[in-house]
Amino acid sequence: MYDTRLRDKAGLSYSPITVDIYNLSSACRTCSEWQTVIRRHHRQPEATVNWDNCYPTNWRTDHWELAKAYMPRGQGKLKGADQCDASALLNLINYCDCFRSVDPKVVREVIRYRNELMHSCELRVKDEWMTHFQNALTRLMRQFSNVQQMAEVGKQIEEMLSVDLSICVSGLDFSDSAVMDGLECDSVSQLEPSPDLISQWEAELLQERLQELLHAADHDTQDTEQLKSLSSFLQANRDLGERFSAELQAIDSLQAKE
Incomplete structure (x- = not known):
């Protein structure tokens, strides 16, 4: 657990933390020490740390309360990785230097593609975009090749991305994935259905x-x-x-x- 690594390397106190979780500006000495170490392990120490995600009283006993400091705001009620969305986990891996074995450039590439999709008002992407996204995910999976479960996860992602989402409309002589005039169509049909x-x-x-x-x-x-x-x-x-x-x-x- 990386909370133990942080604690032991920094020589942090095992004494209980006494702090108002909604007012870290008045943190006790032990809590302030934890804040310093959390920032020290942030790849961008000057970036905003979402302290509201955390329950400082649990920092010395629950590694997940440390992890949430590196995530986007709004993660306060989450108790484990299985409750997080992709954005939260990707930000944790990107910002916390405990993931030294992972190339942050690879992580940021996946984050960029994820943001492009989620911020698209029509949720439309081109086939070329999907290919680049799949390649980025594959590179990210390789970063965790030492994790046994990732082999199965990689297969699931490949199966999901290989699904043909073409919509064939009766009466039309092409589908959205067809090739017309030598140009590959977008993943969404060029004919807007009524x-x-x-x-x-x-x-x-x-x-x-x-x-x-x-x-x-x-x-x-x-x-x-x-x-x-x-x-x-x-x-x-x-x-x-x-x-x-x-x-x-x-x-x-x-x-x-x-």
């Missing part, structure tokens, strides 16, 4: 799901709870209730048999 067309796709997907559940229920292999939930949803929306009246009758028949 709201009516989107509604049609949603209805078709819903109908397909209903049919799957009804078929499974007929063979006693599917819990009917999902059908009950869908039935309530359809009945609460008049237009959908009318469109899927046959499916609703089938669900009612199944419930009557129970």
Whole structure:
């Protein structure tokens, strides 16, 4: 645990910290020592440290309270890595020099791509962008090749990024991933689908799901709870209730048999 490394290297006190967690400006001597060491291990010591993320009284016993000092604000209630989003973990790796084995340039590259996607008002990216993003993620995974679990994580990321997200529209002779006039199209179709067309796709997907559940229920292999939930949803929306009246009758028949 890197909290032990920080504590032992700095010769920090094991005595309890007595500090108002909302007013670190009046920190006790022990807490001030911890603050100094946290800044010392920050790759950008002059950068803003989000002390509000931390519970200083736990610094000497909980390594996660130290880690949150290197994360963006708003992480105060998090108790472990499994509760963090990608931004929090990437910032921790980028700013804390305890991750000396990781090239910060590789981490910052992934952060840049992540920010470009999250700050895009339409969440659209080009195929070329996706290729660069995948390469950046691969380079980041290699930085953790000594971690056994990363091999499986790398496979999961590759599988996710290799999924074909093309949308083929009936009546059109190309999809968003097609090649036109020698130019590769963006990952989002160049033809903007109308709201009516989107509604049609949603209805078709819903109908397909209903049919799957009804078929499974007929063979006693599917819990009917999902059908009950869908039935309530359809009945609460008049237009959908009318469109899927046959499916609703089938669900009612199944419930009557129970």
